[in-house]
Amino acid sequence: MNSRERILSTVRQNQPISVALPLVTPPDPVAPLSDTFCKGVERIGGQVIRVQDPGRITAYVREAFGPEMDWVSAVDGLAGTRQLDQNLHRGHTLATVELAICAGHFGVAENGAIWVTDDSLPHRALPFLCQHLGLVVAESALVATMHDAYRLLDGRTFDYGVFIAGPSKTADIEQSLVIGAHGPRSLTVFLLADSL
Amino acid sequence: MPNVVEHAAGARQFVTDEPRTDWHDQTLWFVRQKRDRMAHSLPEWETLRQWASQIKDHALANLSQYLERLEAQVEANGIQVHWAANAEEHNRIVEQIVRQSGGPGGVRVVKSKSMLTEECHLNDYLIRNGILVVDTDLGERIVQLRQEAPSHIVLPAIHLKKTDVSQTFARHLGTDPTNSDPQYLTEAARQHLREEFLGATVAITGVNFAVAETGTLVVCTNEGNADLGVHLADVHIACMGIEKVIPRQEHLGVFLRLLARSATGQPITTYSSHFVRPRPLSNGKRQAMHLILVDNGRSTQLGRPDFRNSLKCIRCGACFNTCPVYRRSGGHSYHNAVAGPIGSILAPNLDMKKNADLPFASTLCGSCANVCPVKIDIDKQLWLWRQELTRQGMAPVSKTLAMRLMSTVLSSPVLYGWSGKIGRRLMRLFPGLVSNRFNPWYRGREMPQPPQQSFGEWYRQQPKKHE
Incomplete structure (x- = not known):
């Protein structure tokens, strides 16, 4: 008998009588989602910039990061200063990216997390290797809790997806919080206003 | 295997530095308080715990079916599945995959935090076999450079002060030994580890949750180190204990709401990464991805009705932070990859003799069970392990003798009355007889004035x- 068979047969023999799965129901949202979301992002070290259309982001980047800033965009309708190869097979060249702005599918109000999948990225490493990260998410695409988030994801297929909540951080040295561990040193969330 | 120092001896060593012990105690208590604030901010907290507990109970009761479902789903997603009966087999599988991946430039392995690989002593094994492996979680990298083990499953370097880290980095990374600013030290580690990420050929990660229904492997980090490793390397090896499987994707909503809040008082970890299919490479190929399902005693633990629900653990570390014994004895005194209260009930399952002291490293106050997000009855299991170990003749001799004497005295009213009388008289006449450093009870305690008579008299x- 190989390990697989041995493990499965011991497990089968030892597993107890089954109990039912609980019915998981999301709680009712308490405050307006965008307020909770913005507070959530700020609490985890990110900042929120409300914009009317993606075009405004270019102006903001120039203002906040300086006109010299070399940045890449992975958002439709938004052009960075540096173009990326759409069929990037090795992510290593992304190590020199200062700022990357990527598209988020939706945001979660309770914790400020934003869902990003690789089908909207030139490479999976981009939101991790860049020095600074911007994520664009529509105000109309906010959900209250993680329960609601997984309801949205139910039935959708993706190869790789990640909830990103704030810039990378660590408190491994004497529990002192340091923003910018291995990943981005800052996170700017561009919250797109609902179209009128 | 080095000689194991018993918990009490390890703890005695730890508390010799009083200011450091106090700092350790207070810092972990602060993390516990952050957890409390998070828990209290959600009115549905107790419901979440109940759901999490029930989902895990259900998953364990149907574990074989869910493992087979996971295997089929993960394979359909293009990931190769391996089964390891024990630590040794796990390590051998990892070694084989690493060796087969070797390109002309040789292999370089980076590893993000995985308690399972600590449990299997994977690093020691790989290094013994000539394969260099670099831990990329900052805390784990610090302890790796110091050739120590992590002392906490979530905060691996919590036993160290920033001056210790500064000394370590000065020696290994060439930083300024007089600078112990955490910001400066973290930046140095960032630069050092970026090179490791960019040069790695193999990335090893743990798995926080594996969804049977979809084959999704979820890994949670704050630093982004798991993703940096995986997305840049040619090969990804994910290692998980078989108890980590959960039935459905929607259940992640429950666990991700509980995990970081319980662990560090964050609403969620910075990155909750969902690996489904390997990364596309050029000409339609994909990154090589492996999942190793490890038993290492878990299937046996499943057959112990009193102890099986310890397998529900999601490794948040909340029971560490609240434990009055852990906070004042440090993780290394537990001489096990997983320390603290949960480690004390998991370890005897792996090796009863070696870990016989651990269930006694507790006051049985029950705080661990109160904070556990999946409602493991840790305190009760500690108590039950004590009974089991005593039955097996493995309880510490001092405790066995004392208990035997006490049971003789307490079961005879005559003997009880007589020994009480003698005891009171002796304590009055010769206080030094009990109030001396040879009496373990006296250390750290004031002895009471013996009364003139007993209540009975x-x-x-x-x-x-x-x-």
């Missing part, structure tokens, strides 16, 4: 009113 002298 006093009661017999009272006028009988109701006759």
Whole structure:
């Protein structure tokens, strides 16, 4: 008998009588989602910039990061200063990216997390290797809790997806919080206003 | 295997540095308080715990079916599945995959935090076999450079002060030994580890949750180190204990709401990464991805009705932070990859003799069970392990003898009355007989003034009113 068979047969023999799965129901949202979301992002070290259309982001980047800033965009309708190869097979060249702005599918109000999948990225490493990260998410695409988030994801297929909540951080040295561990040193969330 | 120092001896060593012990105690208590604030901010907290507990109970009761479902789903997603009966087999599988991946430039392995690989002593094994592996979680990298083990499953370097880290980095990374600013030290580690990420050919990660229904492997980090490793390397090896499987994707909503809040008082970790299919490479190929399902005693633990629900653990570390014994004895005193209260009930399952001291490293106050997000009855299991170990003749001798003496005295009223009388008299006449450093009870305690008489004696002298 190989390990697989041995493990499965011991497990089968030892597993107890089954109990039912609980019915998981999301709680009712308490405050307006965008307020909770913005507070959530700020609490985890990110900042929120409300914009009317993606075009405004270019102006903001120039203002906040300086006109010299070399940045890449992975958002439709938004052009960075540096173009990326759409069929990037090795992510290593992304190590020199200062700022990357990527598209988020939706945001979660309770914790400020934003869902990003690789089908909207030139490479999976981009939101991790860049020095600074911007994520664009529509105000109309906010959900209250993680329960609601997984309801949205139910039935959708993706190869790789990640909830990103704030810039990378660590408190491994004497529990002192340091923003910018291995990943981005800052996170700017561009919250797109609902179209009128 | 080096000689194991018993918990009490390890703890005695730890508390010799009083200011450091106090700092350790207070810092972990602060993390516990952050957890409390998070828990109290959600009115549905107790419901979440109940759901999490039930989902895990259900998953364990149907574990074989869910493992087979996971295997089929993960394979359909293009990931190769391996089964390891024990630590040794796990390590061998990892070694084989690493060796087969070797390109002309040789292999370089980076590893993000995985308690399972600590449990299997994977690093030691790989290094012994000539394969260099670099831990990329900052805390783990610090302890790796110091050739120590992590002392906490979530905060691996919590036993160290920033000056220790500064010394370590000065030696290994060439930083300024007089600078112990955490910001400066973290930046140095960032630069050092970026090179490791960019040069790695193999990335090893743990798995926080594996979804049977979809084959999704979820890994949670704050630093982004798991993703940096995986997305840049040619090969990804994910290692998980078989108890980590959960039935459905929607259940992640429950666990991700509980995990970081319980662990560090964050609403969620910075990155909750969902690996489904390997990364596309050029000409339609994909990154090589492997999942190793490890038993290492878990299937046996499943057959122990009193202890099986310890397998529900999601490794948040909340029981560490709240434990009055852990906070004042440090993780290394537990001489096990997983320390703290949960480690004390997991370890005897792996090696009863070696870990016989651990279930005694507790006051049985029950705080661990109160904070556990999946409602493991840790305190009760500690108590049950004590009974089991005593039955097996593995309890510490001092405890066995004392218990035997006490049981003889307490079961005989005559002997009890007589020894009480003798004891009180001796304590009055010769206080030094008990108040001395050889009496373990006296260390850290004031002995009471012995009363003139026992309650029984006093009661017999009272006028009988109701006759």
